[in-house]
Amino acid sequence: MSKVSTTLALPTGQVAVPTGLFINNEFVPAVGGETFQTVNPSTEEVICAVSSAQVADIDLAVAAARKAFKTTWGKNCPGTERGKLIYKLADLMERDAQVLAELEALDNGKPVKIARCALAHCFCAGKLREGRDFDIGDSVACLRYYAGWADKIHGQTIETNDLQKLAYTKHEPIGVCGQIIPWNYPIQMWAWKVAPALACGCTIVMKPSELTPLTALKLCELIVEAGFPPGVINCTPGLGSVAGHALSYHLDVDKVAFTGSTVTGRKIMEAAARSNLKKVTLELGGKSPNLVFESADLDQAANWCLLGITYNMGQDCTAGSRVYVQDTIYDKFLQLLVKKFDQVKVGNPYDEKTFNGPLVSKGQFEKVLGFIEEGKKAGAKVITGGGREGTKGYFVKPTIFANISPNMRIVKEEIFGPVLSLGVFKTEAEAIALANATTYGLGAGLHSNDAKQCMRVSGALEAGTVWVNQYNLLNNNVPFGGFKQSGIGRELGQYALDNYTSVKAVHFNY
Numbered sequence: 001m002s003k004v005s006t007t008l009a010l011p012t013g014q015v016a017v018p019t020g021l022f023i024n025n026e027f028v029p030a031v032g033g034e035t036f037q038t039v040n041p042s043t044e045e046v047i048c049a050v051s052s053a054q055v056a057d058i059d060l061a062v063a064a065a066r067k068a069f070k071t072t073w074g075k076n077c078p079g080t081e082r083g084k085l086i087y088k089l090a091d092l093m094e095r096d097a098q099v100l101a102e103l104e105a106l107d108n109g110k111p112v113k114i115a116r117c118a119l120a121h122c123f124c125a126g127k128l129r130e131g132r133d134f135d136i137g138d139s140v141a142c143l144r145y146y147a148g149w150a151d152k153i154h155g156q157t158i159e160t161n162d163l164q165k166l167a168y169t170k171h172e173p174i175g176v177c178g179q180i181i182p183w184n185y186p187i188q189m190w191a192w193k194v195a196p197a198l199a200c201g202c203t204i205v206m207k208p209s210e211l212t213p214l215t216a217l218k219l220c221e222l223i224v225e226a227g228f229p230p231g232v233i234n235c236t237p238g239l240g241s242v243a244g245h246a247l248s249y250h251l252d253v254d255k256v257a258f259t260g261s262t263v264t265g266r267k268i269m270e271a272a273a274r275s276n277l278k279k280v281t282l283e284l285g286g287k288s289p290n291l292v293f294e295s296a297d298l299d300q301a302a303n304w305c306l307l308g309i310t311y312n313m314g315q316d317c318t319a320g321s322r323v324y325v326q327d328t329i330y331d332k333f334l335q336l337l338v339k340k341f342d343q344v345k346v347g348n349p350y351d352e353k354t355f356n357g358p359l360v361s362k363g364q365f366e367k368v369l370g371f372i373e374e375g376k377k378a379g380a381k382v383i384t385g386g387g388r389e390g391t392k393g394y395f396v397k398p399t400i401f402a403n404i405s406p407n408m409r410i411v412k413e414e415i416f417g418p419v420l421s422l423g424v425f426k427t428e429a430e431a432i433a434l435a436n437a438t439t440y441g442l443g444a445g446l447h448s449n450d451a452k453q454c455m456r457v458s459g460a461l462e463a464g465t466v467w468v469n470q471y472n473l474l475n476n477n478v479p480f481g482g483f484k485q486s487g488i489g490r491e492l493g494q495y496a497l498d499n500y501t502s503v504k505a506v507h508f509n510y
């Protein structure tokens, strides 16, 4: 029988970490003892083996979630009680932030502390901030935001034309939700999915990425400690083609919420359509533009553009991977940007000065280096960076390509690494056309001190989120999601409650 926990050496000390599947509040091995290995991207060494959910395991997890939905959760647990448990989970996550951040650094490569402001002082008012304040601090805030919603999910009373009748609506929990998340923000994506689903009364089978399963499993310990009834949240790490497919194809899953690539999003939608037409929300990829106009504060704009492509090593769905600059300021802006790029410290994620750790995996590392080589061959010019950093681990130098053209793959495709394509425009209309020349529509930024131009351009950009004179900042109470092939539905804010509720209309004759 495979093990269901291991002990890992973190800077904090020896820490016990679960490695089994989490079903009905217990860690169990996968059927047949199947496992996969998770790897430390800084050292390329195997961290440990983790149970790999098979179809039969997904059946067990879904059955546990269904039972909880019908007995202890869903309509059987008042919103205030659900809210209390979610608040408790947030408190526990906050208590354990350091261990979670260190475990994330080990499994994902994300720096524990990020000296963001040395590079982008505009980002957080000149103060050093810890990496965990984004991923984990923000996840705690997300849980609290939705804990507050749990007892405020109301319908409407509607007068009808017949005075003897009225109608009212109820927002009922959808039921059992499959949630499939990627590896770039393993804790934050977990929180974005789990928090609104729990607030609405849904039960969950969560499938974390096979590249970064450890923090999702560590969080399951907190679910037990917080006092959630068995089966409300289950966690089934495993391969996408096995566990992920089984979840999206399952006949007793009412909804699948997915964050990941557009390619996988299509497969999930197809599986949902072919099985039981379960509801689907998709948060997918992007190729987001940043436009820098001649009136912009160039130093600030350069900070945001830097942050846009180097934050999280560029492994960001809203990575600002295309920057277009007005021709009159191009040379000056490029000089500023290169200087800032060259200050990015790439290295050990446990080092407090590190801004960029390694990319998550060998596959991602080779993919990003492949794009860089292809860009060079296609005739784009490397201004800075352009290869790996060091000889061990999946570290890549932050890279700027100039002399780009619209048909190059580095300009069209999501690279998901610290690789920026820098282009030039003459007019506002040209800038908008370049920005919108993509099948994606997740994020877009514009930098200008002309308020009317900001209004015009933000209105014309085809993206679910537009940042004006900033980039990549999100709030838990503001919706987030994609236009075009970047997704279906919205996460965060009140909008996310629609993902996990069904509206029932009751016609009442009295």
Ligand code: NAD
Pocket (backbone or CB within 6 Å): 180, 181, 182, 183, 184, 185, 207, 208, 209, 210, 238, 239, 240, 241, 243, 244, 245, 248, 259, 260, 261, 262, 263, 264, 265, 267, 268, 283, 284, 285, 286, 316, 317, 318, 414, 416, 442, 482, 486, 487
């Ligand atoms: P991915 O699509 O490869 O995998 C995401 C998840 O889907 C993983 O858990 C994986 O195991 C699972 N999966 C893979 N194949 C599956 C299948 N056939 N059926 C069901 N599940 C399957 O994506 P990734 O490489 O982990 O993450 C990077 C992608 O995620 C990028 O494209 C990025 O833009 C996107 N992303 C989007 C957002 C957003 O909010 N829009 C946020 C983060 C990441």
